[in-house]
Amino acid sequence: MKAVIVYYSGTGNTQTLANLISQSLFKLGILHDIFDIAKIKSFQDISLEYDLYILGCPAMGFEELEKLDFRPLFDYLLPNLLGKNIALFGSYSWGNGEWMTKWEQEVLKSKAKLIQKGLIIKDQSKENDYDKVNNFVINLVRRQNEN
Numbered sequence: 236m237k238a239v240i241v242y243y244s245g246t247g248n249t250q251t252l253a254n255l256i257s258q259s260l261f262k263l264g265i266l267h268d269i270f271d272i273a274k275i276k277s278f279q280d281i282s283l284e285y286d287l288y289i290l291g292c293p294a295m296g297f298e299e300l301e302k303l304d305f306r307p308l309f310d311y312l313l314p315n316l317l318g319k320n321i322a323l324f325g326s327y328s329w330g331n332g333e334w335m336t337k338w339e340q341e342v343l344k345s346k347a348k349l350i351q352k353g354l355i356i357k358d359q360s361k362e363n364d365y366d367k368v369n370n371f372v373i374n375l376v377r378r379q380n381e382n
C-alpha cells in the first residue's frame with residue numbers, strides 16, 4: 236500500500252497536522268510521500284497511482300477550500316481518482332467545521348471513496364490533539380487494509 240499526503244497551509248497549522256499524520260504513518264510502516272502544494276511545479280507531479288490520498292486544507296473564505304492553490308488541484312485530482320480512497324484533514328478557527336462537511340460531500344458525490352470522516356483540528360494543534368491525529372491514521376490504515 237502506498238499513500239500520499241497533499242496539503243495546503245497558509246500559516247502552518249495544517250502543515251503541522253500533515254507532519255503528524257506522516258509520523259503516524261511512518262510508525263505503522265506505511266510507505267508514503269508528502270507534498271506541500273505551494274512547492275509543486277505542476278499537478279502532474281502528483282501521481283494518480285497511490286492507493287490512498289490524504290488531503291489537507293484549512294477552512295478559508297466562508298467555509299471554503301483555499302481558492303488559488305488547493306481548489307484547482309482538488310478539482311483536477313478528484314475526477315481522476317476513480318475507486319481510490321480519500322481521507323481529508325485540516326485546521327479551522329472560528330467556524331464549526333462546515334467547510335469539512337461540504338468537502339466530504341464533494342468526495343461522496345464523486346467516483347472516489349471517502350474512507351472515513353475528516354479530521355478537523357481547531358487552530359494550532361495542541362498536545363491533546365496528537366491522539367486524535369494518531370487515531371485518525373490508525374483507523375484509516377485499518378479501513379484501507381479491509382478493502
Ligand SMILES: Cc1cc2nc3c(=O)[nH]c(=O)nc-3n(C[C@H](O)[C@H](O)[C@H](O)COP(=O)(O)O)c2cc1C
Pocket residue numbers: 243244245246247248249250293294295296297298299326327328329330331332357358359
Ligand atoms: C482568509 C481566511 C479565511 C478563513 N476562513 C475561515 C472560515 O471560514 N472558517 C473557519 O473556521 N476558519 C477560517 N479561517 C481560519 C483558518 O482556517 C485557521 O486559521 C487555520 O488554522 C489556518 O490553517 P493553516 O495554518 O494551515 O493555514 C480563515 C483564515 C483565513 C486567513
